[in-house]
Amino acid sequence: MKTAIISGTSGLVGMQVLHQILKNPEYDYVISVGRRKLALKHQKLVQISGDILEISNWNWADMMVEEDIKGDFQNLKVSIESGETEIHAFCSLGTTIKAAGSQEKFRVIDHDMVLALATWAKSIGTKKFLYVSALGADANSSVFYNKVKGEVEDDLKALDFDFLGLFRPSLLLGNRNEFRFGEQVASILMKPLVWLKLLKNIRPVYDYQVAKAMVVTALQDSSSKVEIIPSGLIQDISK
Template identity: 60%
Template structure:
């Protein structure tokens, strides 16, 4: 049995990751982890909701079993408990400093919740962790956003996954739920780079390209390693 865990499924890239996980014949179940359930129903999808800051204390088995009135998730629960499933974890969890309200709250979401999810996924037997970071991520950066992404990357490496994929997209294009003026302006200015096929690592990239590259990478045979996947490499993976 192959199981995908995903946090951040309601976001721009997260929705596309879900789409590609549902399409894939390789995954038997997709567990979406978040503070609230998505307005989606799909045969593979199992949703677990709760305070992600307290994920380490969740009774995930009870949360899943309560949705399994006829026992349809018995094999899923047993596979996770007995560590007989192949588990891949995907995180596209993230926000902006403006949305969070402060640097401290931003760090709590973009770092602490991601690391908490990663540690929890490891206890369920996840062997691979694939994370949507950002171009320019650097724990030593003077830019707080890039520094936070860099610290998150560094801390994910210490959890002990067999494989960690750090996906660093440039400006993301897609249908966001909220309006971001800076990104709208930047996308208008930089979109011609896509048409002209110039500067792969700095030109904008579509949400579905990031998601498709992540799922494709997760399903590939990867040695024990940490891999940084640039925006240009994601585009190459989705040709």
């Protein structure tokens, strides 16, 4: 029995991961964790929501029961508490400094929330954690965005999951809910690299490719505890 935990489903990659896992027979249940619930119903989807920074204090079992109108998720609750289900967590939480309003608020979302989610996931028995980081992630970087992403990676490593997948996509292509002028310009300028199949690790990558690479990686056996998956490898895995 396999269960997926997904957070960041309001974003490009998170929503793609959710759709792919809901269709994947390998996963019996999907737990969506977010600040708000999605306007989506599915027989194997349960949603729990609230302040992710306080997730360690959530009574997640009761929250699942509240969602369980037909009693379908009682088996899930029991299997998590008994350790009988293999749990994979997928995290694509993230924002931009502009959207967050400041570097401090950006760090809360891109670092603190991710670590809060990961710590909780580990506490309920999650074996594999797959995280959407960024091209250029480096805790020693002079670029604030890359520095935060690198610090997140280092802190996730310290949690010692059985497997940690760190996905570093380049510019993401897809249908965003919000308009980002800089990314729109960059995608227009860089799309020829996709068409011409040049500079694999730098050229833009589609949201569904990242999602597929995450799901495929989660379902594979790995001899490594930590794997960094650059944008070029993401494209290869998702073929």
